[in-house]
Amino acid sequence: MESFTIKDVARICGVGVSTVSRAINNHPDINPQTRQRIMEVIKQNGYIPNNSARNLKRTESRTIAVLIRGITNPFFQEMIKTIEQITERRRYSFLLQQVDEEDDEIEAALELEKEKKPCGIVFLGGTYTHKEEKVRKLKAPFVVCTITLGPDVSQDLYSSVAIDDVLAGYEMTSHLISLGHKKIAMVAAREDDRAIGRMRLEGYCKALEDHGIPLDPELVLYAEKGQNAYSMANGYQKVSQFIQSGKEATAFLVISDNAAFGVCKAIRDAGKSIPEDYSVASFDGLEMASYYNPTLTTMKQPREKMAVEAMEILLDLIDGYGQNQHRVFQAQLTEGESVRRID
Amino acid sequence: MESFTIKDVARICGVGVSTVSRAINNHPDINPQTRQRIMEVIKQNGYIPNNSARNLKRTESRTIAVLIRGITNPFFQEMIKTIEQITERRRYSFLLQQVDEEDDEIEAALELEKEKKPCGIVFLGGTYTHKEEKVRKLKAPFVVCTITLGPDVSQDLYSSVAIDDVLAGYEMTSHLISLGHKKIAMVAAREDDRAIGRMRLEGYCKALEDHGIPLDPELVLYAEKGQNAYSMANGYQKVSQFIQSGKEATAFLVISDNAAFGVCKAIRDAGKSIPEDYSVASFDGLEMASYYNPTLTTMKQPREKMAVEAMEILLDLIDGYGQNQHRVFQAQLTEGESVRRID
């Protein structure tokens, strides 16, 4: 109950608390013997330093924090691994915190900063609209992954690493068109989406236009309010409805691989097959996309590269070299079995 | 830089720090007007209380902590949602922390306890071998999900919620046998596994024995050291090798749904089909299992129920009612398209 503190260690060892502190934190100016004796006592008694007290006192904590939006998002899981590895290789400690779907990630970061004093922050996903005033309060350098912060925030305040989502939408749509598809339905995000969802949709619209195909509003399947557009359930529901309604399409362009799994099942459950009756294409390039049956044709995001780049930018920022950067990657069209050429 | 503290708020409002503290923490003995004025100043200046300092002072923090082993594990993701909801409905705050694959989760909990002073802890997954001495140091009540702590720890010290993994293995194996399968290969965990993997394998062995089928060691496909047995890649690799080796089997019993996705792909890539050439059965009942093609026959864990039950036990423990409990659930055999009857 009454916890074992640094004072107890000091008392038992017959030294001052500062000496114990030095031992714990690998300070150079300490007698190796003293240090060893202290470490022994610590181990024997199972002493664990109180992090709250440490963070309270410390000015900066050689920690890199990762704030992830929606921990259930399979897309970020591989990125986390990469970031964690780099972090540890560079002798930083790693702190992962999720932020709720409804919460403001900048707010969360502000709080985190007061508490843990990280020397750098990585945001995985997030929302598009923030006020510069708030962003400006963050004092640690930070990198935003897979999104940018919107037009209201000066680009000098942060770094970002993302793909060109408009282009990705454009490319995949063009690909489908080049294979003869004209009636391409898009399983989109919510209509009020201002982030990735909107951009991919924009690319879709632009590609149609450039190829002289009029946009049919009935072929844009927005997610309902309160639904998670990127979920399998949403993909399933929207496409089930669509097929039942009797509307025609030869291909579905789906906002994410995950939603595409739902779309595929909806097609099967309707007694149709892929890609004979409907082609399915999507975005992200999850590991599962290549294990699914059929394997998905998808715009693969270079997750590994993005994670590495994000960390390089961040570490440079921390070291004081370099300035904020905004790197744009290209998604790579990866052909699977889910799309076919039609006549 | 120099952060905005409770003192600044007090100074601006012309009150004492304790009054501000009372306002923040919703203490009753404060003038509503004073309170309102303080809250206004707080909002205007974007004051954020320093959690480290709070936790340092607080003896207990109406927080329920969830320690999850391997955040990438899709199995836990639905449980997290449920736990979070219950936590919030009961006005506790929710803290999610991952523990690395190699780390000791009890150690992590001990540290967490010093730092955040949670009033209860939920472990999602974990290892089987712990020393009672260490477990005894945890002072908050805790519930372990999907596992138990092993024979070395007194059952009075903790609660647990899990399925009977031996039985699950037994039932699925019996099911396959009842459909005419005799050569059932098991894609197992590592040979040195002492937890879930071992128990499911045990059920498999027992079922074979009870049905008079001799155990063929060549049909037990242990994961290699350093491989994650529950990964798609492992399922893919072990079964690819198996098929290439020319050994015979009519069904694969796979340690988890996730690994089973890899197994399915391996079978397809070998030019075979499911369930015509090989039946595939697995454990967990992930959401993806019902979206996959074919849908998987799997022993579904009642995740929702388990999460709810875990929280009920924990909340009772926190309130001082009730004692530690060990609830064992049964996994439910869910038939999909991946298994067929053979002659």
Place this chain on the structure above:
DNA sequence: TTGTACGCGTTATCAC
């Protein structure tokens, strides 16, 4: 109802 002052466990800054 409000303010003052102390202590939580640690690290940093001094002297020694």
Place this chain on the structure above:
DNA sequence: GTGATAACGCGTACAA
């Protein structure tokens, strides 16, 4: 190389 001691920001007796 080591030991006092002053912060760090907050909650809370206790006094007013």
